[in-house]
Amino acid sequence: MSRKSNFHANLPILNGKNWDTWVKQMKGIFIVQEVDEQVNTILDPLPANPTNQQRTTFKEAQKKDNKSLFLIHQCVDAKVFEKIAYSTTSKEAWDILHKSYGGDAKVKKVKLQTLKRQYELLQMKNDEAVAYYFTRLATLTNQMKNCGSNLAEQETVEKLRTLTPKFDHIVVTIEDTKNLSEVKIEGLQSTLEAHKLKHGDLIH
Template sequence: MASNSGFTMVLPTLNGKNYERWQVQMKVLFGYQEVLDVVQDGFQAVEDEATEVQRSLHRECMKRDCKALAMIHQCVDDSNFEKIAQSSTSKEAWDILGRCYAGAEKVKKVKLQTLRREYELLQMKDEDTIADYFTKIRSLTNLMKGCGEIMKDQLIVEKVLRTLNPKFDHIVVAIEESKNLEDIKIEELQSSLEAHEQRIKERSLDRDPEEEDSVFQMQDLWPLCF
């Protein structure tokens, strides 16, 4: 945490898994500290025949560069610090980190494309329980989040509702008509569906298959009666 003119900043830390986010945050901090230009473009060495004005400007650039390099040192973990420990300028350190993570970010983006495709195709299977299906959804969305994807609860709730087994159609209609999907939490949805699934199992033990099918058909019509 750093303070400048009464403004407290929580400094981001590069830990090997968050480079994309980290470098965006760092650019904002560099801009706030008025050193972004020396980090991205560097500065020229002073010539022997340079004037006093040029030397003064060079000293100012060196001062700003040291400030930027100190910020980078504060905002990386031990592993990343070792990669830039011998860097003499902020641009050199910044470029080294960029090269180190360029390949990893490309791999992450390719993996994310594969996960998105898998997520789009995911459907609840006949043999899946509600708990099984939510586990699959959570596992996949966690992997996507790990690759940088932003997953809002509402989108996950909508995904679950449209990909459930058809035997849950009547409860899906009831939820969509009676609830604001923006307000439904994933845990709340799972709990409601599991309770309904349990009622289905209990009723199936007391009915023959033909009677059960008849009951489901009637249940499908109930939402239309209100």
């Protein structure tokens, strides 16, 4: 019983609202479990009068498909499971979930417009920690990419101009001494946090 509990605890669970994150995590699990092709492959039935080799190949494919379907079952909550309860293959279940929660092109286009507006207006708050602001920035850019945005990292780095005035000096220094096209967002965050610590303004 404890094994089963631990198994569940380490798996991502689709609740209907976290599709973009969940699907990335599931693809990683499928690769580790060596069943990543199954959710995109139709399981062909055995032909009439199959050879021993065909039987063996079919049995192996069916085994992998059952494994990937089992993983999907373990990684959805009770409400989502009802949508795929009668699916007989992993591809059938995967396609249902994608259609239900993945969103079509029109929906993503509208959502992306809203996210772009939020991105344009994003500003660091006066009492906001550097780490928290960069988390908000990363979350927003990831959401945009999930909706089809091709936002370049340089554009994200250039958001340093949205920091509060107390960072004006370090921002000017960074822009004067570094090629922003070569700066990584993680390095920028580290530089800013080091600047705060050096000037006695503790990071929250």
